[in-house]
Amino acid sequence: MERPTDHSTTLDDDTRYLAVTSRDARFDGVFYLGVTTTGIYCRPSCPAVTPKRANVGFYPSAAAAQRAGFRACRRCRPDAAPGSPEWNVRADLVGRAMRLIGDGVVDREGVTGLATRLGYSSRQVHRQLTEELGAGPVALARAQRAHTARVLLQTTDLPVTEIAFAAGFASVRQFNDTVRAVYARTPSELRARPAQRHGTGAGPAGVPLRLAHRGPYAAREVFDFLQRRAITGIEEVLATPASRIYRRTLRLPYGTGIAEIHEPAPAGARRHGDWLDCRLHLTDPRDTAAAVHRVRRLFDLDADPFAVAERLGADPRLRPLVEARPGLRSPGTADGDELAVRAVLGQQISVPAAARLAGTLVAAYGKPLAAPDGGLTHLFPDAATLASADLAELGMPDTRRRTLRTLATALADGTVRLDAGVDRDDTERALLGLPGIGPWTAGYIRMRALGDPDVFLPGDAGVRHGLAALDATAGDADAWRPWRSYALHHLWNAPKDS
Known part of the structure; x- marks a missing residue:
């Protein structure tokens, strides 16, 4: 099945169902399916038996599925799917709003604060988000809080009351009601067994996470890029017998943190629908969602490598570079x-x-x-x-x-x-x-x-060298829109291929 390269809103329901029947992980986070006979919502790649077409509805966000009364599948954990790649590409109100919600602005500043940052009224923001995503900013933030709560419940020994406020809930009652609605279990039932938990979230063990991505991930190139630029005192890259660990400090809304991200072993660096192992050490667990969002931006984990490869690989001069480094990312920043x-x-x-x-x-x-x-x-x-x-x-x-x-x-x-x-x-x-x-x-x-996937730097010395190696010019880059930032990284790597 060929995937459209434009926004997910162009997908029709037949195409979505085809993605579900083939368990296509490329669509995880792009849309969700709700199964009316079970009351459960899933990601497209869920390994469960494929439901009948008549029993399936499609939703543009996890929040929309939750708003419709569906609870999260316990097998595929749709709340942990990679974010939609649309929010990397889109520069409109909805795209900007989703990036801010991901960073926890609604939890810290409310809908009014979100609207003020965007330069629109709260009513306009709510209307546009609801029209496109089936849920307003409060519901979208609620879905994110529920996911943060599940992570903290299942990976730390923090008291349930502390987790409620650390996840961004205004009250323990709101926390309990949301967890029951989203996961069909109480917070106590959702907790992992003690042997499965790993610490307090503030102590030496930290909060262990699996940060999902879609498609191949060129981990070696990303870690090389960050290692070459690592700044003494705030970043370090440690060698391990199997790979590397990138560590850095974080300035966060409520405190400080340290993030550790593990490079996958070479044998697993090209797996589809996989993740990066991460551990967060936070002085305040309320920063969990913001820290995760910033690490995801730094490692470009919500990108769509299939759409990038399709566009860039259409240029025969660039195709060998794209094929040599499947899943090459454009690293962002944590600050x-x-x-x-x-x-x-x-x-x-x-x-x-x-x-x-x-x-x-x-x-x-x-x-x-x-x-x-x-x-x-x-x-x-x-x-x-x-x-x-x-x-x-x-x-x-x-x-x-x-x-x-x-x-x-x-x-x-x-x-x-x-x-x-x-x-x-x-x-x-x-x-x-x-x-x-x-x-x-x-x-x-x-x-x-700003995480723009379509930037080109024709004056950059490495870019000029890469273009010369391909016998291309800066004018050829227009054909690489809207993924010119990824083309830059391929060009910066081009000398290794010459």
Whole structure:
């Protein structure tokens, strides 16, 4: 079965049912099916016996299925499916809203806060989300809270009352009612057996997670990309007998955290519908959902590698690179402000030199952790600190130091915002309006900090080299829309193939 390359809203029900009968994991997170005879909703790849067509209804979100009265399947755990790749591509109100909801904005700021960030009224936001996803922002956030609650119940020994508030619920009663509605079990019944749990979520064991992705995942290339850019003090990559572990510090809404992501062993790096093992160490378990969302953005786990490969592989010059690295991702960031500062530090110097410069910045201005954890000692400096910093330790030209302080000031006062819900075009224009920020820097920030899958950097030296190796020009990149960010990563890897 060929999958359409445009939005999931173009799928008809017959195509959806065909995906269900073939248990096609490519559609996990794109839509959900509710089975009227059982009252259960599933992901398309559920291994259970395929229900009859007459007994199946389709829903664009888990929240819509829950709103219709269906409870989550215990076999395929549809609430843990990869997120829809639409939210990476779309820059409209709904796409921006979904990225913010994923980061927990509704839980922290309410629907009014979500609408304010988007520049619309609460009524407009509710109407558009309901029209497209079958559920408003409250229901969408509720579905996410239920998933967070299940994870904490089944992987930690936190008291049930603490889990209720850590997951974002306003009351224990609301928590109990939601868990029973979504999982058809009480929180106590949902808990795993003690031997299956792994700690408190705040202690040494942390919160173990499996972060799902769809299709092949080029883990080696992603870990290589992050390792080359790792900044001493906030990031480290540890070698293990089987693979590597990427670790980094996180500044989160309620506290701080450390994320550990394990590179799959080579034999499993190309599996379909699989996951990355992750462990979160959080000072406040209320940050679970936000930390997961940021790690997913960093590792580009909600991408659709099939749609990317179909478009890029249509160019015969690019096809060998696409076939050589199936599932190549475009890594994002765990912190937009941090990424922007790193982009300025990296102007006109090599990647290793930029990483060393960023390490000097962290040592001078980063906030020390309460207790070092291996090589992790600091949080990246916040924008307000850098806006007033002398930066003499960096040994950079005065013009670049001024650029860095100007950028930090714009981030600190809100002139430039790099959160998950901003308008990408507006943000790029704001960046280009700052002295010292040119097209490469603004584009790189747009690609990684804002998760734009369709950025091309024709002035980048590695891109020029890659294009030359393919006997292609920057003009050829128009045929690679809307996945030019992925084409960039293939071009950056092109010298290894020449």
